[in-house]
Amino acid sequence: MDILMFVLFLLSAIAAYYLAVQLASYGDGVKEKTRASSAFVGILIGVAISLPELTASATAIIIDSPDLAIGNLLGSNLFNLFALALLDIHYRRQQVMWHTNKESKLYSYLLIVMTMVVMIALSLTLPEGIYHVGYTSVVLVLLYFGGIKWINSRSEEKVKRRSRENRRFDDHTKNQVVSRFLLYGVLIMIAGSVLTVTADQIAQITGLGTTFIGSILVGASTSLPDAVSVATVLKLRNYNMAVSSMLGSSAFNVMLLSFTDAIYFGNNLFQHAAPTHLVTSGSTIVIVLLILYNITRKQRRTTFGYIYPSLLISGVYLAAIVLMFLMK
Numbered sequence: 021m022d023i024l025m026f027v028l029f030l031l032s033a034i035a036a037y038y039l040a041v042q043l044a045s046y047g048d049g050v051k052e053k054t055r056a057s058s059a060f061v062g063i064l065i066g067v068a069i070s071l072p073e074l075t076a077s078a079t080a081i082i083i084d085s086p087d088l089a090i091g092n093l094l095g096s097n098l099f100n101l102f103a104l105a106l107l108d109i110h111y112r113r114q115q116v117m118w119h120t121n122k123e124s125k126l127y128s129y130l131l132i133v134m135t136m137v138v139m140i141a142l143s144l145t146l147p148e149g150i151y152h153v154g155y156t157s158v159v160l161v162l163l164y165f166g167g168i169k170w171i172n173s174r175s176e177e178k179v180k181r182r183s184r185e186n187r188r189f190d191d192h193t194k195n196q197v198v199s200r201f202l203l204y205g206v207l208i209m210i211a212g213s214v215l216t217v218t219a220d221q222i223a224q225i226t227g228l229g230t231t232f233i234g235s236i237l238v239g240a241s242t243s244l245p246d247a248v249s250v251a252t253v254l255k256l257r258n259y260n261m262a263v264s265s266m267l268g269s270s271a272f273n274v275m276l277l278s279f280t281d282a283i284y285f286g287n288n289l290f291q292h293a294a295p296t297h298l299v300t301s302g303s304t305i306v307i308v309l310l311i312l313y314n315i316t317r318k319q320r321r322t323t324f325g326y327i328y329p330s331l332l333i334s335g336v337y338l339a340a341i342v343l344m345f346l347m348k
Contacts, residue, residue: 025222032218037248039204039211040208040252042200047249047253071208072241076213077279090280090293091238093277095240097131097273100273103250103251120260121260123264128312129312130167130171131308132309139298141290142297142298143298156281156288157289160277160278163275164272164274216242222237223238277289307333
């Protein structure tokens with residue numbers, strides 16, 4: 021039985037990889053068929069591939085493990101940004117961050133503010149909110165949707181007509197592209213659910229703590245589609261879409277804490293969180309600040325001069341893992 025869990029975990033990871041590649045490809049097709057902006061399609065993909073995180077956290081609430089639910093979402097963000105840094109290092113010759121525009125910068129601001137709100141909720145004993153839903157959850161929802169509306173109003177992208185050579189979906193109708201995008205989104209949710217269940221079983225087998233497993237193993241597992249999807253988009257040289265997708269997906273994950281709080285009837289969700297989550301949240305803010313710095317310095321540099329922020333991000337991620345393991 022123990023070996024079966026590891027095998028299922030591996031198989032679901034492979035399935036998630038394949039589905040993420042297809043999802044990213046058809047996301048590009050949605051852009052081509054609908055003339056939507058790169059930033060909009062990036063967020064669309066980000067929301068779709070965040071479904072495993074949503075499923076994992078909902079499952080954690082059902083089994084009465086709120087700490088696991090919080091760790092999954094915050095840990096997913098930490099892994100997302102670490103994966104983005106690794107991809108940035110891999111594509112260092114293209115200097116990915118140099119090709120981003122205002123959307124990526126604005127999503128960075130939104131993610132920092134939302135994560136700071138979470139840190140305040142984790143640090144303080146706040147009064148109860150509306151029914152069993154804390155005020156923090158209400159603030160996160162308002163910040164997310166208000167922030168998305170603000171970003172879209174400030175960064176509407178003029179979509180240029182593509183040349184015939186670059187059109188990859190001429191043999192597909194718009195309905196076919198959209199329906200297949202949605203289908204792969206559903207399938208990736210299923211694959212992510214299997215990843216979560218098997219990861220939870222592996223946690224019991226190994227005897228590691230719920231918080232550590234939720235933040236590292238489950239978080240990384242449910243984030244695998246995000247990383248693979250962004251890697252695929254980078255391979256297609258759609259750099260701004262890749263970065264905005266990852267940052268937008270991370271902001272959406274933070275907002276999902278509000279949904280998790282809403283379905284948890286054991287009082288304020290954040291009051292059941294372990295102090296370890298402060299490490300995850302704080303590390304996320306530091307990493308986003310480094311990404312923001314890399315986005316802001318819009319000029320060509322030497323290879324090392326370009327990648328050292330991503331190298332620092334990798335160091336922050338590894339240090340966070342060590343610290344969380346020591347605190348478990």
